[in-house]
Amino acid sequence: MNNELQTNPRFQAPPQRRDFLGIASMWSAVVALGVATLGALRLPMPSVFPESDSRAKLGPLEPFLATAVTVVPKHRIWIYADSDGLYAISAVCTHLGCIVSKSEDGGFFCPCHGSRFDAGGLVTAGPAPKPLTYLELTVSPDGQLVVDKQKETTAETRLSV
Ligand code: FES
Known part of the structure; x- marks a missing residue:
């Protein structure tokens, strides 16, 4: 069976x-x-390339050269002009990323947790752990001011034009 x-x-x-x-x-x-x-x-290849978004055109050079301090809220930076050229300071607080404002003494203050910075961006009162960041400025081939928000530079660096 x-x-x-x-x-x-x-x-x-x-x-x-x-x-x-x-x-x-x-x-x-x-x-x-x-x-x-x-x-x-x-996995090792990023989906987003930070370089592509980090550079931003700010406009023609002349208005920035003619003004001692220009606020660029869209990119959260301050553009300064002195006798040596132009430089940019990030308005992003180094504590937790709030946007700093100008204070009466010429420095900056952060409304979130009270950090204070002098006019050069150095910390004068915490909790911010580092000075404000200086960002690289360049000129595009069509004559516009360009900031690279990923490239830090020193306080002494100027874009001379
Ligand atoms: S985010 Fe500026 S002090 Fe905290």
């Missing part, structure tokens, strides 16, 4: 169906492994 069950085709699954399920599961595993490998290879 048992031998009859093994040899009788009525009691066995069709060989084609078994083959199809085996091949389908193998290809599913191959595709899943391929997708996972592609995802793992892509």
Whole structure:
């Protein structure tokens, strides 16, 4: 009787169906492994390139040269002009990123937690851990002032024009 069950085709699954399920599961595993490998290879590549958004054109040079201090709220910076050229100070507080304002003494103050900075951006009262950031200024080929918000520079650096 048992031998009859093994040899009788009525009691066995069709060989084609078994083959199809085996091949389908193998290809599913191959595709899943391929997708996972592609995802793992892509991890080191950033989806967003910070360089592309960090540079911003501010407009023609002349108005910045003619004004001692220009506020650029859109980019959260202050542009200064002195006898050596132009420089930019970030208005982003180095504590937790609030926007600083000018204070009566010529420095800056942060409304969030009370940090104070002198006119050069140095911390005079905490909790800000670092001075305000100086940002790189350049001139574009079409003569516009450009700030790079990812490139820090020193307090002594000037864009001489
Ligand atoms: S964010 Fe400026 S003091 Fe905290």
